[in-house]
Amino acid sequence: MYDPITKIYLLYYDDLYRFLVTRYPNPDHIDDIIQNTFLEALRHMDSFKGDSSIKTWLFGIAKHQLYRSLRKNKLQLPLDDSPEAELAAHTDFSDKVLAEQIVERLNRLDPPHRDIMRLRLLHGLSFKEIAQWTDRTETYCRVNFYRMKEKLRKEYGEDEHM
Template sequence: MSTTADLDEIYQQYSGTVTAYLTRLSGSAELAEELMQETFYRAVKNIDRFDGRSSVYTWLCGIAKHLYYDSLRRRKPTEPLPEEIPAPYDFAENLAQKDQAMIAHRYLHSLEEPYREVFTLRTFCDLSHPQIAELFKKSEAWSRVTYYRARCMLQEAMKENQHEKE
């Protein structure tokens, strides 16, 4: 896997999905692009560490995740969420609507880790529970429970906001 052709093929195959993962994780297309480039740089630099026990995608997402958390430690805290965010209570149905999806993302980014990341990986990156478990080095049951709890937290927050509006 260390030939230039293999590395180019890996980049072509995974750069878009790694960028999408980082965009969902960070909420910033610009930061995602920057971190995606750094992810592939680190992958090429450390290709000898890839042991094949996980998929290439999972390995790349692991690198990307660590780079994202490193970037969080280096930046200033973000502004708090606005007090009044109009939100629907049916999260799944309203994700299709762009404005409602943005509100849902605000709630999503207010979740603590690992809930936010597990929900993001499952919902937006289409990772399976076994893949998520592999990425976190946890069990599949842990992935399922964490995703379920994150979903419940989001739905509850959005329901509360909806009831406050009424």
């Protein structure tokens, strides 16, 4: 019924939209970024080797299109528009304080650790996908995620929540 490109578009559009809308300050431009992502994917389809899922590959392209758009428009991301702020907003009151403390702690991590934690906890990516996203090895991502998770558990005494 649909050609393969249309199927991929329909399958991943919503995921890409959710990913970008939490990171880009102007939601009116999200569709442009997604369109550029798919155009770039079409142009470079022959370079897709299948080492990752198509979703991971598209998210990588979307990330670069996002950064390109931010640079082009000289924009910075407001902290309140982060997925962490959304997470803290959607918890019940008893968990909200803990969620806000964890979000604050995540924001203080250095970039590789912060990115690994966010991609795993907030976006549910596999360690293989995180490794491709961050240009690190899968083992590096696994070990550092575990270390940061254990550190947070000790800080907050919440072994059963992570």
